[in-house]
Amino acid sequence: MDVPLPHLDRPFDYLVPEALDADARPGVRVKVRFAGQLVDGWLLERAESSAHPKLAYLEKVVSPVPVLSPEVARLARAVADRYAGSLADVLRLAVPPRHARAEKAVTAAAPDGSPTDGTGPTGSTAPDGSPADGTAPDGGAAEDADAGARPGGRAEVDPRGWRDYPAGPALLRAFTDGKPARAVWSALPGEDWADRYADAVAATVAGGRGAVVVVADARDLDRLDAALTAVLGAGRHVRLTAADGPARRYRAFLTARTGEVDVVIGTRAAMFAPVRRLGLVAIWDDGDDLHAEPRAPYPHARDVLLTRAQLGDIAALVGGYARTAEAQLLVETGWAREVVADRAVVRARTPALAPTGDDPQLARDPGAASARLPSLAWTTARDALRADLPVLVQVPRRGYVPSVACADCRAPARCPHCAGPLSLPSAQGTPACRWCGRVAAAYACPECGGRRLRASVTGARRTAEELGRAFPGVPVRTSGREEVLASVPGGAGLVIATPGAEPVAEGGYGAVLLLDSWALLTRADLRAGEEALRRWMAAAALARPGTAGGRVVVVADGALAPVQALLRWDSAWFAARELAERRELGFPPAVRMASVTGAAEAVADLLAGARLPGDAEVLGPVPADEGRERMLVRVPRSRAAAMAEALHAAAGQRSARKAADPVRLQVDPLTLF
Numbered sequence: 001m002d003v004p005l006p007h008l009d010r011p012f013d014y015l016v017p018e019a020l021d022a023d024a025r026p027g028v029r030v031k032v033r034f035a036g037q038l039v040d041g042w043l044l045e046r047a048e049s050s051a052h053p054k055l056a057y058l059e060k061v062v063s064p065v066p067v068l069s070p071e072v073a074r075l076a077r078a079v080a081d082r083y084a085g086s087l088a089d090v091l092r093l094a095v096p097p098r099h100a101r102a103e104k105a106v107t108a109a110a111p112d113g114s115p116t117d118g119t120g121p122t123g124s125t126a127p128d129g130s131p132a133d134g135t136a137p138d139g140g141a142a143e144d145a146d147a148g149a150r151p152g153g154r155a156e157v158d159p160r161g162w163r164d165y166p167a168g169p170a171l172l173r174a175f176t177d178g179k180p181a182r183a184v185w186s187a188l189p190g191e192d193w194a195d196r197y198a199d200a201v202a203a204t205v206a207g208g209r210g211a212v213v214v215v216a217d218a219r220d221l222d223r224l225d226a227a228l229t230a231v232l233g234a235g236r237h238v239r240l241t242a243a244d245g246p247a248r249r250y251r252a253f254l255t256a257r258t259g260e261v262d263v264v265i266g267t268r269a270a271m272f273a274p275v276r277r278l279g280l281v282a283i284w285d286d287g288d289d290l291h292a293e294p295r296a297p298y299p300h301a302r303d304v305l306l307t308r309a310q311l312g313d314i315a316a317l318v319g320g321y322a323r324t325a326e327a328q329l330l331v332e333t334g335w336a337r338e339v340v341a342d343r344a345v346v347r348a349r350t351p352a353l354a355p356t357g358d359d360p361q362l363a364r365d366p367g368a369a370s371a372r373l374p375s376l377a378w379t380t381a382r383d384a385l386r387a388d389l390p391v392l393v394q395v396p397r398r399g400y401v402p403s404v405a406c407a408d409c410r411a412p413a414r415c416p417h418c419a420g421p422l423s424l425p426s427a428q429g430t431p432a433c434r435w436c437g438r439v440a441a442a443y444a445c446p447e448c449g450g451r452r453l454r455a456s457v458t459g460a461r462r463t464a465e466e467l468g469r470a471f472p473g474v475p476v477r478t479s480g481r482e483e484v485l486a487s488v489p490g491g492a493g494l495v496i497a498t499p500g501a502e503p504v505a506e507g508g509y510g511a512v513l514l515l516d517s518w519a520l521l522t523r524a525d526l527r528a529g530e531e532a533l534r535r536w537m538a539a540a541a542l543a544r545p546g547t548a549g550g551r552v553v554v555v556a557d558g559a560l561a562p563v564q565a566l567l568r569w570d571s572a573w574f575a576a577r578e579l580a581e582r583r584e585l586g587f588p589p590a591v592r593m594a595s596v597t598g599a600a601e602a603v604a605d606l607l608a609g610a611r612l613p614g615d616a617e618v619l620g621p622v623p624a625d626e627g628r629e630r631m632l633v634r635v636p637r638s639r640a641a642a643m644a645e646a647l648h649a650a651a652g653q654r655s656a657r658k659a660a661d662p663v664r665l666q667v668d669p670l671t672l673f
Contacts (some may be wrong), residue, residue, distance in 0.1 A: 001032065002040040002088050004296070006652035009086040011042075013050040024058060027066025027073070031059045041173045042068050042091060046476045065107055066259055067095050069274040073306050076272070082307065083667045084644040084651070085297025086596065093293060099250040106254040148634035160268035161196055164188060164349075166340045175203040175315055178279055182336035184310065184327045186572060189541040190508060193284060193319060194220075194227035200282060201263055202231045202338075209279025210262030212308075214271050214301045216288035217500070218243055219486055224265050224284075232263065232665050240273055241264035268293055268301040270307075270363065281305040282646075287324040287527075288500070289299035289512070289670055297667050302326065319468035320533040321541045321571070325582060326589045328575035340572065350569045351512070351543040351550035354380075373515065377553045378470070380511045385474055385492045387549060389510025392495045392502060393467065394520040394539045395460045404431055408450035415440060425440075464496040480498045499535040508544035510551070517556035517563075525671065526587055527566055530578055533562040533571060540566065592640035594667045595646055597630045602654075602661035607631060610650035614641045640667075 001012060014032055016024045024030070035157055040062070064391070068091065076090040104525050133412045144464035162168025165185070203213045215221050228237050233405060238252040238261050249269070256264045256620045265274035268291055283302050292303040294668050302318065309316035316336065330336040341349075356374040381391045393612045404413045404422050413422040415433035422431040423441055431453060444451055460480050472493060479497040481484040488495055490506035497503065499520075520532035536554060544550030556563045565574035572608050583590040596603050600621070607618060613635055621629040635643045647665055654663065 001034060002042075002092070003034070004086050004088050005655045006086055006648055007656040009080070009088070009648070011044055011653065013047075013052050013055055015055045016046070018055050020058055020061050023061040023064040025064070025066050026070070027068040028064060029062035029067065031062060032056070033059055042073075044073060046070075047326045059367050063098060063103060063258075065103060067098075067254070067274075067485075069257065069280070071312065072272055073276050075304070075311060078307055078311060079299050079304055080104065081437075081641065082303070082644060083297035083299055084648040084665050085299075086648075090299070093269075093295065094527060096250050096269070099247045102247045102251040103254060105250055106258060106260075109552045112235050129175045133199060147182055158199060161192075161199055164341050164345050165339050166342065167337065171317075171339060172199060172203040175200055175280055176207040178207050178209055180309070180313050180315055182316045182330070183318070183339045184321055184331050184336045185317060185339040186325065186341075187319060187321050187541070188341050189537075189543070189560070189569060190349055190545060191321075191541065192227075193321075194223040195231075196281060197224060197317075197319070198227040198231040200280065201228060201237075204280040204315070205232065205236075205262060207278045207279060209314075210275035211264075211282065212270060212273050212275055212278065212305070213263075213282045214286070214291070214305060214671060215265070215284045216266060216290040217267065220267065220284060220482060221267060224487065227267065228263065234633060235261070237261055237263035237265060240264050240270040242267070242269045260619045263300050271301045271304040273380040278308075278312060278314055280315045280317065282319070282450070285320045285534070285538070286318050286323060287320060287530065292670055296664075300668070303668075306330075318504070320534070321537040322530070323571040324530060324534075325579045328572070328579045328590050331572075332576070332579065338572065339595075342347045346569050348547065349545050352546035353540065353552045353554070353569075354555060355563050355567065356555045357557035367609065373513075374555060377513045377515075377555060380551050380553050381467075381471070381494075381513060384510030384549075384551070385471060385494075385670060386661070387510055388492045389507075389544075389549065390488060390490060390495060390505045391494045392497065392505070392509045392512045392539060392542060393463060394497055394499060394502065394514050394535070395463050395510070396499060396516050397460070400542060406445040406448065406450050407452035407454040409445065409448045411445055411447040413440075413443060413445070413453055414525050416443070461499050464494070467496065472654060475502075485505045497539075498537040500538070502542055504542060508548070508550060509542050510544060510549055512539050512543045512550075512552040514539060514552070514554040514556075515544045518553055521556070521560065521562065526582075527670070529562045530574070533565055533574055536562070536566050537569075586634060588668055590637075592635050592637055592643060593666060594643060594665065595630050595669045596633065596647070596663060596665060597624050598628055598663035599661045600629050602659065602663050603631050604660065606647075606650045606654055606663050607633075609653050610646045612646050613642045615639060616643060642666075 001008065024043055026043055026045055027041050030043050032041050033037050076094050077087055079629045080087045080090045087163055092499060105560060159169045159172050162172055171181055171183055174510060191514060197213055199212065204211045213223055213224060218326065223238060225239055238255050240252045255261055262275055264270050264275055283305055286302040293299050306316055331338045356376050384391050405411060406413060409663060413431060415422055415438060417438050418433060420433045422433055431443055432439065450624065460478050464476050464478050475493040477485060477488060477493065477495050479501040484501045485503035487504045495503060514536050517532065520639060521528055540552045543552050554563060554566060561574060561577060565571055596606060612633065615636060616635040619634060620631040622631040633643060644667055651665060
């Protein structure tokens with residue numbers, strides 16, 4: 001039933017009246033009477049008998065279309081168990097709301113007006129429903145007797161794009177042969193990742209199987225859509241994203257469910273796409289926080305796809321310019337193989353990379369330690385513009401001046417009353433506290449006594465104005481939240497972009513400037529270094545190779561580990577380093593953690609009723625938003641399933657008692673503190 005109460009998270013038996021017998025098939029939406037109310041539900045299974053002596057009847061079959069496939073139902077149950085959530089919550093994410101007009105249009109075109117039930121091969125799952133514990137699959141995918149390309153001809157597979165990676169051609173052959181190959185791919189700078197993913201999907205389709213590919217945002221989806229259309233042809237795949245609206249989303253969902261297409265691409269809404277004979281699941285840039293679902297039970301698209309690969313014994317591809325600690329864990333445990341280029345190829349494809357904070361640069365330019373645009377960055381941009389090449393400037397934030405710092409020692413400016421961060425309403429305004437709102441007109445730096453303040457992070461719009469004055473006559477474009485540019489022409493011009501909004505330049509950028517790097521590195525976040533490197537590599541990958549004049553300048557100390565990884569273009573080294581440190585400190589993904597957030601009394605009540613594993617550690621409390629507190633539960637990865645089960649059962653007990661104060665459960669949260 002579509003009732004998200006934890007203590008009702010189980011199947012219920014109902015009788016099927018004779019009038020509904022033909023339409024009441026597994027996977028259809030139904031309405032049932034429960035506790036005197038008519039509620040929505042899913043018909044999971046038909047059985048001859050029940051252990052319960054007295055049953056109520058189904059009230060209604062909402063639609064005879066079985067939109068919930070057995071494979072997705074099994075996956076939803078595994079995801080609910082992994083994230084200590086309810087099946088109803090997961091199914092609400094997995095199956096989009098019904099749109100009657102779209103349903104009528106799609107089912108009328110199906111051969112029998114209903115979806116097929118082919119779900120592909122099945123396989124064993126890890127003890128906690130996730131492959132990230134290192135359990136390697138045993139055995140290949142079952143051969144499909146009627147496997148073959150969809151109508152319209154077999155997809156053309158061109159392995160040339162993967163030849164820069166020694167394991168690339170073999171990976172494509174494994175996809176075609178239906179083997180459960182699992183790969184973590186580190187893309188080269190300048191790589192057209194959408195074309196490489198299109199090659200992988202084409203190889204899978206050539207073997208008679210389907211694919212699901214998940215990307216972070218609409219811009220990436222547009223690139224992948226165009227690449228797949230060029231390789232597979234029009235009408236061979238569908239887009240599944242909530243941004244397309246309810247009608248188009250439901251139509252795309254049903255098109256895949258009826259078996260009309262075997263390839264689905266989309267944002268995180270596509271991670272549960274019902275593709276028949278599924279042979280490949282893939283995700284691009286798994287470190288992007290847009291892959292994390294903000295609604296209960298907060299699943300991450302990467303974990304859902306990997307769980308799907310484990311349950312179905314199918315292939316999986318995790319790719320990006322940078323590598324996350326979670327992807328590195330897959331490699332180190334043997335669950336996946338890394339696909340990387342030789343160092344000689346990396347050096348040939350990488351732009352010339354330079355930091356501004358190393359000793360030689362400081363010797364030439366002593367002001368580089370505090371300057372926002374050191375001379376190295378300025379001359380690099382000037383030279384690229386003189387060569388009639390575009391210049392990309394990455395700025396961590398949009399707008400003008402979110403916060404300020406001492407102009408002499410660069411110490412963050414804090415409120416003398418509450419220690420909150422100070423900000424300037426305008427570039428020449430009086431500093432005010434962002435927490436208590438008090439004005440700090442007589443501010444003096446507690447570190448050096450200085451009274452002059454400067455912008456700590458100057459946003460994209462202000463940066464565009466400053467650089468426009470520095471380079472008169474040069475076109476200046478901004479790309480950010482208000483308008484995200486997909487591409488820019490290849491001539492001389494300045495592009496000011498926030499992280500993730502960098503447009504592609506025709507022929508590549510002549511220079512890429514990574515400003516305010518400390519704003520990414522000094523965040524109070526476990527993933528600060530990993531996120532900074534991911535943002536930098538995504539921008540640097542848009543530059544021309546060094547042999548073609550491409551240069552990248554990062555305004556940071558060259559001795560920092562993320563900067564070193566960028567300079568060597570070796571995110572695998574940094575990911576291995578991060579994972580080793582997290583193992584030592586007991587942080588995810590080396591361990592599993594869950595956060596319990598709510599009023600202090602409610603959190604204590606839930607944890608007191610939870611039968612946690614004996615080796616579980618309870619940490620906290622730490623302050624949360626709106627006066628609530630957060631407690632953390634940490635267990636070894638092998639005990640993750642027991643922790644999730646205990647927390648879900650404790651939430652069910654509170655739900656059955658009708659406890660007033662809600663508690664938020666989140667397994668493997670992106671933010672711990």
